[in-house]
Amino acid sequence: MDAFDRLRKNLKKDFSGRFPVRLFLLGDTATQWLAQALRGTGYEHGLDLQVREAGFNQIGQQVFDTGSELYASEPQVILIYHSTQKLLETYNRLDAASRADLAADRIGFVGRLLDALRRRSTAPVIYFNYPESDDGVFGSFSNKVGSSFLYQLRKLNVDLMQFAAAREGFYIGDLAAVQLRVGRPAFYRPSVYVNTEMEIDLAALPAVAAATVAQVGALFGRIRKCLILDLDNTLWGGVIGDDGLGQIQIGTPGIGKAFTEFQHWIRKLRQRGIVLAVCSKNSEATARQPFEEHPDMVLRLADIAVFIANWENKVDNIREIRSILRIGYDSMVLLDDNPFEREMVRAALPDILVPELPGDPADFLEYLAPLHLFETASLTSADADRTAQYRTEQERNEERLAYTDEASYLEGLGMRSEVEPFSRHNAPRVAQLAQRSNQFNLRTVRYTEAELLQLAGTEGVLTFSFTLTDRFGDNGLIAAVVLKPAAAGELFIDNWLMSCRVLRRGMEHFVLNTIATRARERGFRTLRGEYVATAKNELVRDHYRSLGFGEQAGHWVLDLEGFRPSPTPVRGNDN
Amino acid sequence: MQTIDGVFRDVLDNGDIRLDEGTTAAEVAEWDSLTHIQLVVAVERTFGIRFASKEIRSWANVGEMVDAVAAKLSGR
Numbered sequence: 071m072d073a074f075d076r077l078r079k080n081l082k083k084d085f086s087g088r089f090p091v092r093l094f095l096l097g098d099t100a101t102q103w104l105a106q107a108l109r110g111t112g113y114e115h116g117l118d119l120q121v122r123e124a125g126f127n128q129i130g131q132q133v134f135d136t137g138s139e140l141y142a143s144e145p146q147v148i149l150i151y152h153s154t155q156k157l158l159e160t161y162n163r164l165d166a167a168s169r170a171d172l173a174a175d176r177i178g179f180v181g182r183l184l185d186a187l188r189r190r191s192t193a194p195v196i197y198f199n200y201p202e203s204d205d206g207v208f209g210s211f212s213n214k215v216g217s218s219f220l221y222q223l224r225k226l227n228v229d230l231m232q233f234a235a236a237r238e239g240f241y242i243g244d245l246a247a248v249q250l251r252v253g254r255p256a257f258y259r260p261s262v263y264v265n266t267e268m269e270i271d272l273a274a275l276p277a278v279a280a281a282t283v284a285q286v287g288a289l290f291g292r293i294r295k296c297l298i299l300d301l302d303n304t305l306w307g308g309v310i311g312d313d314g315l316g317q318i319q320i321g322t323p324g325i326g327k328a329f330t331e332f333q334h335w336i337r338k339l340r341q342r343g344i345v346l347a348v349c350s351k352n353s354e355a356t357a358r359q360p361f362e363e364h365p366d367m368v369l370r371l372a373d374i375a376v377f378i379a380n381w382e383n384k385v386d387n388i389r390e391i392r393s394i395l396r397i398g399y400d401s402m403v404l405l406d407d408n409p410f411e412r413e414m415v416r417a418a419l420p421d422i423l424v425p426e427l428p429g430d431p432a433d434f435l436e437y438l439a440p441l442h443l444f445e446t447a448s449l450t451s452a453d454a455d456r457t458a459q460y461r462t463e464q465e466r467n468e469e470r471l472a473y474t475d476e477a478s479y480l481e482g483l484g485m486r487s488e489v490e491p492f493s494r495h496n497a498p499r500v501a502q503l504a505q506r507s508n509q510f511n512l513r514t515v516r517y518t519e520a521e522l523l524q525l526a527g528t529e530g531v532l533t534f535s536f537t538l539t540d541r542f543g544d545n546g547l548i549a550a551v552v553l554k555p556a557a558a559g560e561l562f563i564d565n566w567l568m569s570c571r572v573l574r575r576g577m578e579h580f581v582l583n584t585i586a587t588r589a590r591e592r593g594f595r596t597l598r599g600e601y602v603a604t605a606k607n608e609l610v611r612d613h614y615r616s617l618g619f620g621e622q623a624g625h626w627v628l629d630l631e632g633f634r635p636s637p638t639p640v641r642g643n644d645n
Numbered sequence: 646m647q648t649i650d651g652v653f654r655d656v657l658d659n660g661d662i663r664l665d666e667g668t669t670a671a672e673v674a675e676w677d678s679l680t681h682i683q684l685v686v687a688v689e690r691t692f693g694i695r696f697a698s699k700e701i702r703s704w705a706n707v708g709e710m711v712d713a714v715a716a717k718l719s720g721r
Contacts, residue, residue: 072690074683079658102679261698266682 073276074103077110088118091286094145095121096129098156100267107279115283116292126267133183141190147286148187149243151198152176153269154223155258158203161219170217173226177233184240192520194289194447196241196282197234199227201249201257238498238519241285241447245270248277251440284442290516291505294423294444295397295456297339298388300406301350301357301379305333305369307431311356321366328432333368335435340373343453344444345395345460347376349387349404354379375460384411385418395460396570398508398606403443407431448502452546462543463571469542480575480639483540487577487640489584492526492533492550499547500535503567508606510568512599512613517552517565530555532592534585538572538640548572551585559595566599566613576638582617583635584642590630597628646711652687656680666708692718 093108095101105121112119122143124132129150132140140148161172168175180197187195204212205219212220227246234242249257257274270278287293302309306329307319319326320333340346346369350357357379361371371377376394378387384406392399399421406412412424428437466483473479492500497519504517517525525531536549548569556562563585568577589597599614601607614626621627650664657675670676676684685701688710694717704710 072687075656075687078683082658261696261701262682262686264698265701266679268682272683272686 072272074107074272077107077114077276077279080110080113081106083113085113085118088113088116089290089292090118090120091147091290092120092122092143092145093147093149093286094124094140094143095149095151096124096132096140097151097153098127098129099151099153099263099269100126101151103268103272103275104151104270104278107275108282111276111279111283112286115287117283117287119283119286129183133186136190145191145193147289148191148193148195149198149282150183150195151243151245152200154200154203155263155269157200157223157226158205158219161222166217169219169222172219172222173229176226177229180230180233184237188239188520192239192518192524194239194241194518196243196285197230198243198245199230201246201254203254203258241289243282243285245278247440248274248281252277281442284445285447288445288447289505291508293401293446293506294403295343295401295506296345296347296391296395296403297336297444298347298349298391298402298404298422299336300404300408300411301348301352301360303407303431304405304427305329305336306360306367310360311352315359315364318360318364320360320364325431326366328434330366330368332431332434335439337368337373339444340369340457341454342444342449343456345375345456346373347391347395348374348378349384349391350379351381351384352379353381372461373457375457385415388415388419388422394464405438447505448498450498450502452499452502455544455546459543459545459571466540466542477639483542483575483639485538485540485575485640487539487580487642488537489642490535492522492535494523496535496547497522497526500550503547503550503569504565507567507569508604509570509609510573511604511607512563512566512610513602514604514607515552515565525552532561532585532588534581534588536577536581536584538577545569545572549577549581551581553585553589553597555594556598559593561589561594561597563597563599570609576640578613578617579636579638580640580642583638586628586630586633587635590633595630597630599626599628600624601626646707648691649688649707649711649714652691653684656684656687664707666706666711668707669705688714694718 095105101123105123109119109121122139124140129152132138157176161169164172184195200223202223208215208218212218215221230242234240252274257271258269259271262271263269299305307325308317310318320329336346348357358371358377360367361369376391378390380387399419402422404415404422404424405427407427412426415422416424423443425438425441425443427434470479473482490496500522501517501519504515526533532553534551535547538545538548548571550567552564553561554564586597599619601611601614603611615621619626619628646664650662653664653673654660654662657673657680659674662673670681682701685696689695692714694714696713700713704713
């Protein structure tokens with residue numbers, strides 16, 4: 071049974087328990103197979119992707135008509151697919167003078183589509199780029215002819231990247247990358263297109279769906295944050311304990327080169343905010359040696375947030391890594407050259423993603439790069455600092471040991487928090503917190519940047535973002551609260567988010583003190599909160615109770631008149 | 646015929662399918678214009694052959710598909 075058949079068969083299975091996402095698919099070709107592949111792939115990744123399709127070739131009609139099915143369906147993601155085939159058909163019918171404007175005209179149209187969408191929906195938009203098709207009319211000389219189809223198509227793809235980089239909530243679905251990987255003959259079969267109006271052949275649809283589902287998942291917080299690395303024969307050739315520093319293969323011509331480039335790839339991941347952990351069966355001193363002393367190592371100890379090398383069971387070590395980093399197993403990826411170890415970890419910890427690795431290290435990168443292991447929907451300045459933040463956290467933990475009681479330790483940290491309403495300046499970081507937070511998340515509302523700015527501008531809504539610094543370093547933006555007016559005199563806590571890294575240091579009370587005081591100043595009499603249980607936020611089940619709220623018909627209510635701010639070691643802007 | 650029967654049962658996910666020469670799309674659940682192409686692709690792959698665009702929609706019943714496959718196999 072081939073891959074597409076498997077995906078189609080998933081459609082008949084039980085989707086209960088999977089995370090629902092309403093996706094609206096607009097295309098200028100027939101999209102039924104794509105819709106099936108998307109939903110079937112979503113099943114395998116814990117998503118209940120509810121795909122609704124527009125009628126054939128209705129992109130403009132659906133987007134510009136405010137009463138269309140598109141808007142009525144209240145999609146959470148909008149996927150727009152303008153095909154290369156139809157682009158070529160359009161190009162062919164242009165007079166010669168207009169051909170050089172193909173890319174500009176299409177980008178203009180995309181801009182108008184997005185403007186219209188934004189007036190009616192805050193849903194993120196994924197726009198497929200254009201897999202290359204060469205009509206060969208100018209041969210290689212196309213590259214020097216601005217009006218050739220190839221030139222315009224390549225220009226369009228570059229223009230799309232610039233367009234996307236400048237706009238939040240607009241993402242490029244990289245169809246061109248999928249065609250690159252599967253090859254043109256697998257991607258586009260003329261006989262299929264002629265008979266079905268479907269551009270993407272069955273052979274390529276699973277890869278297209280996999281990439282798109284990874285992107286959709288990232289938009290809803292399903293991202294991986296941590297890469298756990300084995301050492302021997304994974305980061306270098308050979309076994310450090312047996313071969314010694316001079317004999318391991320790294321940097322040397324031949325296979326050592328493969329490991330060098332592999333380490334460069336991993337370092338790039340670290341630089342973009344993926345946290346690295348080492349988990350190796352070696353004595354610690356031996357395992358550290360290459361990092362400290364080998365001149366050709368690309369990764370150094372400063373790149374590694376958690377370094378574990380011992381003779382214990384790998385599964386136990388990974389449990390340890392999890393408790394140190396305080397992230398879920400489903401945030402982790404493990405790379406290990408040993409298939410036995412990989413299978414053991416998969417069996418014991420099914421939430422960790424453990425890709426296979428090819429037997430030949432030279433093949434590692436070509437195999438891993440297309441797997442979308444670390445797909446993301448955002449990148450902020452906070453990401454680059456993530457490893458540094460984890461290392462700073464370890465310094466705090468060591469400091470803790472110097473104090474006999476928690477309260478003195480916390481006072482000694484000198485914590486300060488800056489409170490700001492949502493703004494263009496902090497919205498990307500608040501959105502990222504909203505996307506990433508699973509545990510300390512009272513109602514799991516995943517705000518997009520557009521939604522956050524809309525809230526900030528809405529009369530009566532109070533928004534709060536909180537940062538936290540202490541004498542060890544800056545934790546960045548670590549909490550956010552949205553209050554909406556409800557019944558008379560009452561404010562409803564639409565969501566309360568916090569990073570798990572700053573639990574039980576006094577931020578909980580600081581946040582409550584801030585929002586309750588502000589609410590009372592505005593004349594409100596009660597604050598109402600709600601805990602919406604998910605598989606991951608058991609942590610905050612008693613959050614409101616512990617802060618002194620009273621239970622009332624499934625919600626939690628705080629009387630503001632009787633409220634007194636609790637003491638907390640965290641100081642704010644004004645004290 | 647038997648091989649094609651197996652392909653239909655696999656692609657349409659229905660173990661009850663029993664094809665004969667005269668079976669048409671109207672008589673088989675889930676054999677529609679969309680799955681038709683999937684069936685053709687699966688048949689092509691099973692026999693290692695390729696149909697031309699105009700052939701793909703030209704068969705009135707399973708018998709004609711079987712004949713077309715046989716012709717391709719002997720013609721190569």
